[in-house]
Amino acid sequence: MRGFGPIVVVVAVLAAVPLVVHSNVVLNFLVIALMIALAGQGWNILGGYGGQYSFGHAAFFGTGAYVTAILQMRYGVNAWAGFVIGIAAGALAGAIIGALTFRSGLRGSYFALVTLAFAEVLRIIASVAPITGAGVGTLIKLDVRAQAFQFQSRAAFYWIVLALVALSLLMAKMIERSRFGTWLVAVRENEDAAQALGVDAVTVKSAAMVISGAITAAAGCFYAQYFLFVDSGIAYGTWISIEALLTPIIGGVGTVFGPLLGALVVKALGEGARLLTGDAPGLDLIVYGAVLVLVIAFAPRGLIGGLPRARRLLTRASPVEAAHG
Amino acid sequence: MLSPAILIPAVLNGLLTGAVYALVALGLTLIYGVLHIINFAHGALLTAAMFAAFFAYQAGIDPYVAIFLLAPAFFAVGYALQRFIIGPASHGDDRNMLLVTLGIAVVIENALLYAFRADTRTIDVPYAFQSVDFGFTFLAVPRLVGFAAVFLVALALWLMMGFTDMGRAIRAVAKEKLGAELAGIDVAHVYAVTFGLGTACVSIAACLLIPSYYVNPSAGNAFVLVAFTIVVLGGMGSVPGALIGGLVIGVVESVSSLFLGDSLGQVGIFIIFIVVLLVRPSGLFGARA
Amino acid sequence: MAEPLLVVERVSRRFGGLLAVNAASLIAPEGHITALIGPNGAGKTTLFSIISGFIKASHGSIRYAGEEIIGEPPHRLARRGIARTFQIVQPFADLTVRENILVGAHLRHRARQAALAVAERVGREVGIAGMLDRPADTLTVAGRKRLELARALATGPKLLLLDEVLAGLNPSEIRDIVPVIRGLCARGITILMIEHVMQAVMSLAEHVFVLTEGRIIAQGTPAQVAADSAVVEAYLGHGAAAKLGGLHAG
Numbered sequence: 044m045r046g047f048g049p050i051v052v053v054v055a056v057l058a059a060v061p062l063v064v065h066s067n068v069v070l071n072f073l074v075i076a077l078m079i080a081l082a083g084q085g086w087n088i089l090g091g092y093g094g095q096y097s098f099g100h101a102a103f104f105g106t107g108a109y110v111t112a113i114l115q116m117r118y119g120v121n122a123w124a125g126f127v128i129g130i131a132a133g134a135l136a137g138a139i140i141g142a143l144t145f146r147s148g149l150r151g152s153y154f155a156l157v158t159l160a161f162a163e164v165l166r167i168i169a170s171v172a173p174i175t176g177a178g179v180g181t182l183i184k185l186d187v188r189a190q191a192f193q194f195q196s197r198a199a200f201y202w203i204v205l206a207l208v209a210l211s212l213l214m215a216k217m218i219e220r221s222r223f224g225t226w227l228v229a230v231r232e233n234e235d236a237a238q239a240l241g242v243d244a245v246t247v248k249s250a251a252m253v254i255s256g257a258i259t260a261a262a263g264c265f266y267a268q269y270f271l272f273v274d275s276g277i278a279y280g281t282w283i284s285i286e287a288l289l290t291p292i293i294g295g296v297g298t299v300f301g302p303l304l305g306a307l308v309v310k311a312l313g314e315g316a317r318l319l320t321g322d323a324p325g326l327d328l329i330v331y332g333a334v335l336v337l338v339i340a341f342a343p344r345g346l347i348g349g350l351p352r353a354r355r356l357l358t359r360a361s362p363v364e365a366a367h368g
Numbered sequence: 369m370l371s372p373a374i375l376i377p378a379v380l381n382g383l384l385t386g387a388v389y390a391l392v393a394l395g396l397t398l399i400y401g402v403l404h405i406i407n408f409a410h411g412a413l414l415t416a417a418m419f420a421a422f423f424a425y426q427a428g429i430d431p432y433v434a435i436f437l438l439a440p441a442f443f444a445v446g447y448a449l450q451r452f453i454i455g456p457a458s459h460g461d462d463r464n465m466l467l468v469t470l471g472i473a474v475v476i477e478n479a480l481l482y483a484f485r486a487d488t489r490t491i492d493v494p495y496a497f498q499s500v501d502f503g504f505t506f507l508a509v510p511r512l513v514g515f516a517a518v519f520l521v522a523l524a525l526w527l528m529m530g531f532t533d534m535g536r537a538i539r540a541v542a543k544e545k546l547g548a549e550l551a552g553i554d555v556a557h558v559y560a561v562t563f564g565l566g567t568a569c570v571s572i573a574a575c576l577l578i579p580s581y582y583v584n585p586s587a588g589n590a591f592v593l594v595a596f597t598i599v600v601l602g603g604m605g606s607v608p609g610a611l612i613g614g615l616v617i618g619v620v621e622s623v624s625s626l627f628l629g630d631s632l633g634q635v636g637i638f639i640i641f642i643v644v645l646l647v648r649p650s651g652l653f654g655a656r657a
Numbered sequence: 658m659a660e661p662l663l664v665v666e667r668v669s670r671r672f673g674g675l676l677a678v679n680a681a682s683l684i685a686p687e688g689h690i691t692a693l694i695g696p697n698g699a700g701k702t703t704l705f706s707i708i709s710g711f712i713k714a715s716h717g718s719i720r721y722a723g724e725e726i727i728g729e730p731p732h733r734l735a736r737r738g739i740a741r742t743f744q745i746v747q748p749f750a751d752l753t754v755r756e757n758i759l760v761g762a763h764l765r766h767r768a769r770q771a772a773l774a775v776a777e778r779v780g781r782e783v784g785i786a787g788m789l790d791r792p793a794d795t796l797t798v799a800g801r802k803r804l805e806l807a808r809a810l811a812t813g814p815k816l817l818l819l820d821e822v823l824a825g826l827n828p829s830e831i832r833d834i835v836p837v838i839r840g841l842c843a844r845g846i847t848i849l850m851i852e853h854v855m856q857a858v859m860s861l862a863e864h865v866f867v868l869t870e871g872r873i874i875a876q877g878t879p880a881q882v883a884a885d886s887a888v889v890e891a892y893l894g895h896g897a898a899a900k901l902g903g904l905h906a907g
Binding site for chain 1: 741772
Binding site for chain 2: 094096098143144147149151152153155156157160161163164167168281285288292323324325326328329331332333334335336339340343
């Protein structure tokens, strides 16, 4: 299928990496980068395509992470099932927050504020609630078996997160080509004009938030399985809200590959900073904040969005379509 | 539990702390009223100011004296931020401005974290625990000073807005930017001045808070969240809204901590915040957003 | 005779102290072109916003195809067949012209291919077939007006509300677009248009309503309305009356 070609190629190339690269350091870097790319693709659906800038995507990431961890540790649920349920929980969180905010007509700065507030509420509750382990957090018991979604080899984790990223790329592309996607972008460009054309903006935005929540929650679920530890600062901290929005903005908002490219760049920058100045806390975020300001100042469309030719056209009229009219 | 002997001091203390919250909120609402953006860097600037006040104290400068040093300094910082970073980087787009102020917030907060680690610091002024006997209750000196200072600042701002050329220019730009521009007002300068004033407010608030509160890289956030709630409650862009909202929230926080304790109190404020945003985003006094 | 497609009955809208629309009544008979004219600030666009669901009326009733529609949101009215253009043209800047029209076309066509076909057809009908792949923000004012029209048309409306679709166009552009509008009416689309360009009102509209300070002060055929002294007064000056009379005679 036309248009899906690039996705197949990119995924295939990335899939081949563990076959040639055996360094755990590099693989670890890539796993984390892919995980952030996944979280960013979630943000991208709502923010990039939909134009609704959420400053609290940690709400979804953390929900996925905690649900997966808690279901396994407290209720003995199978890790894979927990993963799926975690994603569903993220979707549910998206539905709730979306229903509350969009039905109230919140847009722009107010929307950003409210999403920030939701993430913070969840963080505070998670830091004191007994079910999450409160301040101590939740440890997933080490149990290196495939059935428990834990693997000896980093490559296995790599391929799983890559598969998730591939799915998210496909979803973005499919959305781009669907009626829903066309409507979503119209809402981003001009909500009133879209409504006059029959677009139910509230429903469209809410649906985008559900999808967005699910994808970012998947990243959270993966985090829990990879690191085997979750606490409120990790799950719902501003760090992930920032990284989830930074990657699409750097890579290109509203594009299929933007979050992936942005994640690689962001993580590379973080590593670079760490190599230069040592492992002090806060350093990578300083770099991210500065990069955010610089990107907005000089390349607001991000890396992909800025290239005129790569500028994604939703339609590409083939000679057949043009002839028939 | 609800005896007047406990309730009245709680209310009074709430009013006193609320005044300082109001000052933080005042800066925020001023910036929103004129620039029409929500300054996400507000909390980080408050934290930075608290660190500055802390180090001023280490250098032997009393916080209340430091106000006269820090206010102009932070005015300059705010002015420069808006004039040379936020304004140019945003290209006039609201969504971009959100992101830029967020970026600045992240940089400032994490720079403080990187430089000073996450340890909590406090200062030890002699009057920190002194209080004044009002007969039916005792009230802490720092809080009384804070209360008085906030009203002085509000008065000064009101006088400035009403009777100086700059004040008139600010009001003109807030009301009708294009018209103000056409009338020859340098909008970029006015924006920067407003941002500087908002930041100066925050630095004064920092000096007022530091005798009674701890300082660490995330200190500003707690206060700013409260400030956001106040601004949303009182109405974005409304100065009386910020003052009254501040007093109200101060009392609410004080009284509810009698029953709920500290961290759940924080959640309570967030929830009020979310509810107000959902139900009546224009607040009590604000214009429709 | 069946009830007209659109019946606006004594609709009022208050903004604080200002009564922007004051018991205004008008009708738009099916298959005809009706004009709503009046001096600037009369409340015409407000009335359009009320009819199209963006603003809620404080009083009155609006019936479309026999059903009361006050309170219905814009997107649902669009599905019922009411489309509107905006006075201040708002293309989806980041999309191409084709993609813009596509948004409208998707209302009645879920499948992309079908919607694209509609977009192509509508683009041709409105005269922008050559610009379909250009970014919408590179269009001239005349092009944007046509795009605005095309987008609304793509939703397959029965009632088209045109808000000053001719504003900002030079005489030859106006001359080019008038037949397009007439063609839409010939296709069976009912048109209610706000216009300032009197020559267009005269040549297009079969029935005219005049709105001043929120009130309908006159209605009739273009000739009747042009001769009405109250209308002339509302527009200030005898020059307007002579101009209208002269054009109609010519």
